[in-house]
Amino acid sequence: MAQYTSINDEKELALQKEYMKKAASYVADLETQIGHQPLCCVTTFGCQMNARDSEKLLGILTQIGYAPTDCEEEADFVIYNTCTVRDNANQRVYGRLGFLNSLKRKKPHLRIALCGCMMQENSVVDKIKKSYRFVDLIFGTHNIFKFAQLLVTMFENREMVIDIWQETDQIVEDLPVNRKYPYKSGINIMFGCNNFCSYCIVPYVRGRERSREPKDILMEIERLVRDGVVEVMLLGQNVNSYGKNLEHPVTFAQLLREVEQIEGLKRIRFMTSHPKDLSDELIEVMKQSDKICRHLHLPVQAGSNRILKAMNRRYTKEQYLALVHKIKSAMPDIAITTDIIVGFPGETLEDVEETIDVVRKVQYDNAFTFIYSKRTGTPAASMDNQVPEEMVKEGFDKVLKVVQDTARERAALLQGQIMEALVEEVNEQDESLMTGRLSNNMLVHFPAPRTSIGQMVQVSLDTCHGFYYTGHVVG
Numbered sequence: 001m002a003q004y005t006s007i008n009d010e011k012e013l014a015l016q017k018e019y020m021k022k023a024a025s026y027v028a029d030l031e032t033q034i035g036h037q038p039l040c041c042v043t044t045f046g047c048q049m050n051a052r053d054s055e056k057l058l059g060i061l062t063q064i065g066y067a068p069t070d071c072e073e074e075a076d077f078v079i080y081n082t083c084t085v086r087d088n089a090n091q092r093v094y095g096r097l098g099f100l101n102s103l104k105r106k107k108p109h110l111r112i113a114l115c116g117c118m119m120q121e122n123s124v125v126d127k128i129k130k131s132y133r134f135v136d137l138i139f140g141t142h143n144i145f146k147f148a149q150l151l152v153t154m155f156e157n158r159e160m161v162i163d164i165w166q167e168t169d170q171i172v173e174d175l176p177v178n179r180k181y182p183y184k185s186g187i188n189i190m191f192g193c194n195n196f197c198s199y200c201i202v203p204y205v206r207g208r209e210r211s212r213e214p215k216d217i218l219m220e221i222e223r224l225v226r227d228g229v230v231e232v233m234l235l236g237q238n239v240n241s242y243g244k245n246l247e248h249p250v251t252f253a254q255l256l257r258e259v260e261q262i263e264g265l266k267r268i269r270f271m272t273s274h275p276k277d278l279s280d281e282l283i284e285v286m287k288q289s290d291k292i293c294r295h296l297h298l299p300v301q302a303g304s305n306r307i308l309k310a311m312n313r314r315y316t317k318e319q320y321l322a323l324v325h326k327i328k329s330a331m332p333d334i335a336i337t338t339d340i341i342v343g344f345p346g347e348t349l350e351d352v353e354e355t356i357d358v359v360r361k362v363q364y365d366n367a368f369t370f371i372y373s374k375r376t377g378t379p380a381a382s383m384d385n386q387v388p389e390e391m392v393k394e395g396f397d398k399v400l401k402v403v404q405d406t407a408r409e410r411a412a413l414l415q416g417q418i419m420e421a422l423v424e425e426v427n428e429q430d431e432s433l434m435t436g437r438l439s440n441n442m443l444v445h446f447p448a449p450r451t452s453i454g455q456m457v458q459v460s461l462d463t464c465h466g467f468y469y470t471g472h473v474v475g
């Protein structure tokens with residue numbers, strides 16, 4: 001398999017800055033035409049990686065003169081940052097495109113762009129070219145750093161602009177970012193995935209694994225901390241293999257040790273860990289750390305060894321359970337969460353029982369359970385023993401029930417304890433309450449002033465409501 005080293009491309013950054021100036025002049029023209037500052041709406045589908053990419057898109061859009069809005073109806077530019085990990089994500093995009101078409105009929109200067117994982121699939125682009133002619137700009141995951149340039153091309157063309165790359169080795173640092181939260185931020189530490197789990201489309205749409213240089217990551221976090229960030233989420237499809245392909249290889253655990261040293265930073269999270277690559281060194285670093293949160297997302301996907309093998313996960317049920325045992329022995333208070341797929345080709349109800357057995361043994365604090373979705377181009381899609389969806393339902397419901405029961409039991413254990421929470425936002429349902437996040441990633445709602453957003457407080461977890469708590473600030 002080809003190895004790619006990343007090029008931190010300063011020339012490209014200078015070029016994109018030039019395009020930002022040019023794009024800004026087009027946005028200024030638009031402002032004159034419509035009589036108010038143009039509004040942009042960035043809609044994100046999918047994972048935390050996409051959420052971070054959307055902050056980069058918004059960074060450029062605000063830099064060139066758009067004001068952000070969450071309301072597509074009032075926007076003058078709408079971009080969908082898409083996901084294709086399961087088919088329902090694709091279907092949602094197609095459904096909403098119909099609505100955008102009706103908006104554009106009413107407001108002809110509305111520009112519509114699509115980017116992200118779904119656009120890396122030829123069949124998708126073909127369908128949009130054929131049936132969604134009103135889309136102005138399409139690009140993929142590899143050239144997001146060219147967004148300013150693509151916008152300029154879009155402004156200068158009446159035709160649909162399409163630019164999809166198959167790969168890239170470029171990593172362009174220091175482009176503008178518009179963060180959603182002032183006090184916490186995601187940080188890409190690597191891009192792509194080399195694992196090729198047989199059901200997963202990610203390696204095909206996000207390309208080969210590329211790690212950022214530790215110094216670039218540390219500089220970015222230091223800058224964020226100076227700007228008020230207290231919690232970072234280090235992002236990668238498989239953070240445990242971080243740094244292997246760098247010119248001077250480093251381990252993920254070494255990177256964490258360095259991040260830990262950053263003064264003013266209070267919490268460190270990361271996502272996602274592949275069980276096959278989780279090292280003893282990482283467990284040791286987590287155990288010693290004051291800042292790394294007591295939460296590990298460790299996708300198991302399935303419990304049957306036959307299915308795990310067909311999924312190309314490269315661990316057995318026994319190895320996974322032994323790993324969890326090692327982690328829990330080192331850190332008894334850790335919360336472990338997971339992803340589970342039900343209905344992989346050939347999976348029987350007996351296999352599903354193996355998954356349920358894992359859930360019972362691990363006692364997950366939370367688990368995302370998915371029905372297997374056939375992704376064209378992946379090895380699993382051409383397996384001839386696909387399970388009809390109506391047969392999957394029974395197994396899925398069974399898994400979900402055990403997952404919810406164990407998660408409730410786990411949550412109840414902490415009722416009455418006092419724990420540290422980062423105050424994140426005003427409670428969506430009750431404006432008199434604030435919502436805070438615990439180290440273990442659970443949420444707690446409690447009365448507190450709005451000015452406490454971004455601060456760490458000690459909260460008594462008075463009542464457990466299944467998957468969250470209500471409580472009060474102490475001290």
Ligand code: 5AD
Binds near residue numbers: 199201341370
């Ligand atoms: N079908 C269902 N779930 C999938 N995932 C990835 N690919 C598929 C698929 N084809 C799930 C995995 C992964 C999570 C991000 O999405 O559980 O961990």
Ligand code: SF4
Binds near residue numbers: 193194197201203238
């Ligand atoms: Fe997909 Fe497996 Fe890579 Fe995760 S590790 S992104 S499931 S191929």
